[in-house]
Amino acid sequence: MSIFAYYPKIAYKIDDYNYLKAIDINVVSKLKDYITQYRSIGYTPYVVQDGESPDYISYKFYGNPGYDWIIMLTNNVHSMYDDWPKNSETFKQYITEKYGSLQTAMSTTKYYYDSSRNIIDVLEYTSLPSNSRSLETVYEYELELNTNKSKIKILNPNMVSTLESGLRSILSKPIV
Numbered sequence: 001m002s003i004f005a006y007y008p009k010i011a012y013k014i015d016d017y018n019y020l021k022a023i024d025i026n027v028v029s030k031l032k033d034y035i036t037q038y039r040s041i042g043y044t045p046y047v048v049q050d051g052e053s054p055d056y057i058s059y060k061f062y063g064n065p066g067y068d069w070i071i072m073l074t075n076n077v078h079s080m081y082d083d084w085p086k087n088s089e090t091f092k093q094y095i096t097e098k099y100g101s102l103q104t105a106m107s108t109t110k111y112y113y114d115s116s117r118n119i120i121d122v123l124e125y126t127s128l129p130s131n132s133r134s135l136e137t138v139y140e141y142e143l144e145l146n147t148n149k150s151k152i153k154i155l156n157p158n159m160v161s162t163l164e165s166g167l168r169s170i171l172s173k174p175i176v
Helices: 025-037 054-062 065-074 088-099 102-107 122-127 138-149 157-172
Strands: 009-013 019-023 043-047 109-114 133-137 151-155
Touching: 054 065, 054 151, 054 157, 065 151, 065 157, 088 102, 088 138, 102 133, 102 138, 109 122, 109 138, 133 138, 138 151, 151 157
Parallel strands: none
Antiparallel strands: 009 019, 043 151, 109 133
8 A cells, every 4th residue: 555545634625615635745744754764774775777667666676566655755756757867768858848959958068167177167168278178068967967866775675664654653643
């Protein structure tokens, strides 16, 4: 069962007569605090491979795709679009939508650097000898951001049941 089934529900007022039962997201801060307690306990570094999703990784490590929430919570992933690494095809589409084309992204400079990797302006860049300067394109910048998102932590499988029961306990208590 998904951890979200344990989230407390609230009545969300739609209009003067109608309410919608919704998950109370105020509990998220309590969950983050609880997860933080586990940060020093048994994590294994892992690099997300092209196209892997949290549910796939959950199945791979825990034998159950339903523990995808553990992968997401322990790695502070709130949005699959913004916080999870894009697969190669989605990354290309993202670059094309944001910059017009791959070629434009690969030829547009994001930052100029001196030999110490300090960001400098274009005038200083052009005044330096070629062996004392470098630049980074927007494509390289976006690729590094995406690559860094693929470096995650996996909670050791023997800690999953302890984490799950602790979170259930938190979620069953009233939020103050």
